[in-house]
Amino acid sequence: MEIAPSQRTCPAAADVDPDDLTVKDCGVEVTEVIGQGTRVDQVPFNGVPPEPMPGCCYPVLETEPSCVYGRPLKIEAQALRSSLVKDPTWAASILLRPLSTEARHALAERWCRAALDEHASIAAFSRVALDLLRLGAPPELIEQAHVAALDEVRHARQGFAIASALMGSPVGPGAFPLGMEVPLSAGLAEVAAEAAEDGCIGEAVASLLAREAAAICEEPEIRAVLLGIAEDEERHSLLGWRTVAWALRVGGPDVRAAVENVFARAARMGVAVPLMGDCDDPAALAQVGLLDHEASRRTARRALAEVILPAARALLGSAGDMQNQLAGA
Ligand SMILES: [Fe+2]
Ligand SMILES: [Fe+2]
Structure with missing residues (x-):
C-alpha cells in the first residue's frame, strides 16, 4: 500500500481496507489483512520497477490466482x-x-x-x-x-x-x-x-x-x-x-x-x-x-x-x- 512520504508509520492492520491494497494481475484480490504493515522505501509490484514512493507491505490472504479460462x-x-x-x-x-x-x-x-x-x-x-x-x-x-x-x-x-x-x-x-x-x-x-x-x-x-x-x-x-x-x-x-x-x-x-x-x-x-x-x-x-x-x-x-x-x-x-x-x- 502506498503511503505519503511524510507518514512515518504504517496504519494498523485493522484500519486497512483490503481494497486499498495493490494486487497482482490475473484477478487476484486481497481478502484479508492478517498482520501489521512494514514500512519499506520502495514497494516492488509484479516485476515492474517500483515507483520512487515509500509504502507499507502487509501480510494478506489472497484469492487463488487464475489466469485462464477453462481447464489448463x-x-x-x-x-x-x-x-x-x-x-x-x-x-x-x-x-x-x-x-x-x-x-x-x-x-x-x-x-x-x-x-x-x-x-x-x-x-x-x-x-x-x-x-x-x-x-x-x-x-x-x-x-x-x-x-x-x-x-x-x-x-x-x-x-x-x-x-x-x-x-x-x-x-x-x-x-x-x-x-x-x-x-x-x-x-x-x-x-x-x-x-x-x-x-x-x-x-x-x-x-x-x-x-x-x-x-x-x-x-x-x-x-x-x-x-x-x-x-x-x-x-x-x-x-x-x-x-x-x-x-x-x-x-x-x-x-x-x-x-x-x-x-x-x-x-x-x-x-x-x-x-x-x-x-x-x-x-x-x-x-x-x-x-x-x-x-x-x-x-x-x-x-x-x-x-x-x-x-x-x-x-x-x-x-x-x-x-x-x-x-x-
Ligand atoms: Fe471445459
Ligand atoms: Fe472449453
Missing part, C-alpha cells in the same frame, strides 16, 4: 498455452457488426486469450484420459474425458473464429509447447484434487460465466457459441464431480484429504476470474459477449456459495474438519 494443462504448476499465429485453419468466418478500432483491438486480445486457453484444455483432457486409464477408472469416465477433449477442440475453433473476426485476419494456435515427455499425475490423490479444482470448481465457474455472458451478448452468433460452451462446461464439471466421487470410493484417506483441501481452500480464499485486456466499456464488452471484471467476480462468488460448496458438503458427508471449514463459507 499444467506442468509443474505452470499452465501451458500456445502462442498466437496467423492461421486460417482454425477459424471459421463470422460477421460482426462494426466496432471502433480501439474496442475491436481490446476485445480481440481477450478473445485470442480465451481461444488459446480453450486450445490448452484439449491437452489437459488428453492427459486426464491417460491418467484415468492408468488408474483403472471406469470406462464412462475415460469416454467422457475424450468427449470433453473434442468439445474443447470445438471451443477453440469457435474462439479463434471470433478472435479472427475482431482482428480482421485469421489467427490460430501455434504448436503446443510440449516436450517429449509429459508428466502424468503422481497418483489417485493428485487426479482427484485436480478434478476438484479444475473440474468441480473451474469448469462450473466457466460454465456460469459463459451463461451470464450469453445473457448480455448482442451478437447472435457469439451468443450461440457461449450457450454451447456453457452447456459443455457444465458437463465437464460433472465429469469432475464423477471423477472425485469415484476416487473417494476407491481411494484411501490421502484422496479424501486432498479433495477436502481443495474445497476448504476455495471456501477460505474464493475463486479468482481472469482479468485481461484494457477494454472496460460495458457496451463494447456486451456486444461481443464479454463480462466486465466485477460481473465475473460476482458470478464466481455466487457459483462457489450456491452451487460448488453445497455440492462439496453433500459429497464429502458430515464428518471431519472439512465441515467446520465449509460451515462458515
